[in-house]
Amino acid sequence: MTAPRHVDAVVLRRRPSGLPRPDDLALSEVEVPTLGDDEVRVSVLDLSLDPYLRSTLAGRHLDDAPVAVGDVVPGRSVGRVVASRAADIPEGALVLAETGWRAEAVVAAKQTTLVRVPAGVPASAALGALGMPGLTAYAAIVRHLTPRPGETVVVGAATGGVGSVAGALARDRGARTVAIVGDDDKAADAIDRLGYAAAVVRGRDGWEDALAAACADGIDGYLHMGDMPTLHAVVRRLAPHARVSLCGLMDQYNDGPPTTLPVAAIIMARATVHGMVVYDHGDLVGAQLAEVAALLADGSLTLHEERHEGLASAPAAFARLMAGRNRGKVVVTVGR
Template identity: 65%
Template sequence: MATTRAVVLARIPEGAPRPEDFALATLPVAEPAEGQVTVQVQALSLDPYIRSTLGGRHLGDAPVGVGDLIPGRAIATVVDSPDGALPAGTLVLAETGWRECAVVPVSAATVVTVPDGVPATAALGALGMPGLTAYAAHERHLRPRLGDTVVISSATGGVGAVAGQLARLAGARAVAIVGSEAKAAMAVEHLGYAAAVVRGADGWAERLREACPDRIDGYLHMGDQTTLDVVAEQLAVGARVSLCGLMDQYNNGAPTTMRAGAIMAARAEVHGMVVYDHHDLAAKHAARVGALIASGDLTLHEDRYVGLDRAPEAFARLMTGQNNGKVVVQVGD
């Protein structure tokens, strides 16, 4: 039986995960049966939802215990297909976990198609689940109109970078909330935000108010409790709020609450964003965002690491807000 290098859980993280919570291991790779293929992983997608599976549960996903393979999706190349359903050399998107080689069902492997000139890793980010999350929130929750002010927290991450650009392209004034001055510069200069505010900096609530003189019409939340509180007090009447991610909850923080009085005063709509509810938009998302990337109107924003052994470090940085873009770990060539 063949083997593969993999990343497993070494211990249940307490709070934000650290690289030492993970370990490299050698796992067996079985021969593929009919209806299965063996794939060689090319690039792993690292996503915040993985944190809630480590010793716990994420919307029905099985909990990951000590010694278990870390879950995750990847772009991979088919190297063995007993029934020929997916020929060798086919590039697919599949749930492989953090490893170099895996056997997956043909039914769970999606052939990767991206527009000419667009890198295949876009299928993990702007054209993958993060991009669909941003697109669904944009279309169904935020619904920006010409001249609206739309605020995006975690604005340079995998979801935020796409959502902010979609808001701008819709004619809204997109304002970024980020974690550092470097990210603020990136948001404005690289992603086209009209303004960027560093959360937690002295006087940042007032700077957000200055950046949003007509108050906030749409807000995509992927931040902490303090960020949610500050934004809630600056909502415009009729504002739309999409609760997409609770970063402090991922790392075992206190339960997040909302300021009911501020929501009532703004007559605001508040939506819970679960991307699994919006797969009916997948084709429209792929066509729209794919065309925007191909034309250069929407910028891909990736935070790339090379080597499977760097996945624990990359994930720890992601979960402490140190990433700058969609986190991708290049495993193969």
Template identity: 65%
Template structure:
């Protein structure tokens, strides 16, 4: 019997700073023979997420480091094409840690069937109904806790986490303010995601623009930006503010350790918490029910930055890690 092979993306070299497409290689690898209790998967849609950057040559919260020649890790939406376990029959749509590849063989116990929801695209399982959405939802209900009339600021406001978090704040009756990197993203934030205002970080006068957008101070802040953004926001906190430290984009790419202005925290009597999504898996069912309903009735928009073809994954990831994405980044691996 001929050996089955498929394309995969491996790490060509450990990135120095922000990753580039040249740090990766598209290659062809043999597919392992399926054994008892395993399933063969055809990857449909691959999710690209910022946490992957910290695994490249390093370690992410206990995950094994990825070195040159290793397949890049990643979660995907996939279809079971062969099964040696009756609990996961052929044709089942699943979530799985396949890595960046076209075909994967995994234990059936390691895949999660994806339920079909009316009015909800299947790829939502990688975004609003997946790990990015859980991050946003957990930060919303456990850290930010917005009340009607609060001002909630979201950095990286049009990304996979930020887009969901901003919309949740608006649904809760808060006034959501976006911090973004470009004019295009500012327009997306306001026109598509429903933010009340958007401020472009780093632009001349942006600190005062943020102050004008938040005249009564910032009641809640979800941080996924750089040190400069964190410093500016911390100096504009309202008394009793809640801050969720969710992502450190500059550190992912080798920047200096992030610091928090203790004086600003004390002045605002603020509550600052660190967000690690793995601590909040008890919210998965609640997240799926709540966000699924909001997507189905049109109150939460799925914003995707979609690329077609596995060979586009390196460039898509480079764009993500340099802040050039517009929404949750996914790669359509198999034909739609």
């Protein structure tokens, strides 16, 4: 009998409390199941790290099953099919799949998507601009914020996987885009690499005055992916009939207090507030892929990634992401 195949994986060692620590997770080995009918074995190349995983690890992300201590951390990756028992997925195909944080996984063929990216664009774009973060940005722009030429759109976490795409989409529609970021390096990225008209570093002394100066005519659209003080500061500067998309609550992911809305300011602005759940917008995938791919191809959108090497780097990279220290969409290179 052939011995079971084991591969490296990252498992939950301890449920995080507050900001995740690298030692909440641990590198381990797990067995790769035997390949069954209509299944493929995928060798992971690039692994996506995403903020929603923090609430998944806590057992409170939508309908996601709780992650037990000792379980492999869930996650999406781009990988190469190294064995297949599915007629429509050949060996050698590049696929997007929910593999978890492991070097190799067996998944149902129907739960994979063939990866196609424009010439010159890395396959990892399927984890960011051409993947779920890009769809989040696209839905927020086309369904929630609906920017018009000359309007001001403010984007929180503006240099991340969602924010970098949202800024480009709003700018492509003629809006003036303003980035809210966490430090000066990200502010430079926002303006120099991603094309924002202005960038404001949240939380420092005088930052609300800087936001007001950057948005002198008020804020027509706001994509929120930050903490409550940032949300309140922006809402106080909404223009009449502004639109807000509540996409991410980073402080709550890390066990912060419940977020409240300054309702009086929303009423005064006659603003519309939307809740963003990306799974509601799957019908937009075709349009998202077409438009975002075109922006990547003509250079209107820069693929902004922060890369880490090897599965062993994933726990520290995730802690860095959840502390807001990342610069770009976080991707772990697992294989080549």
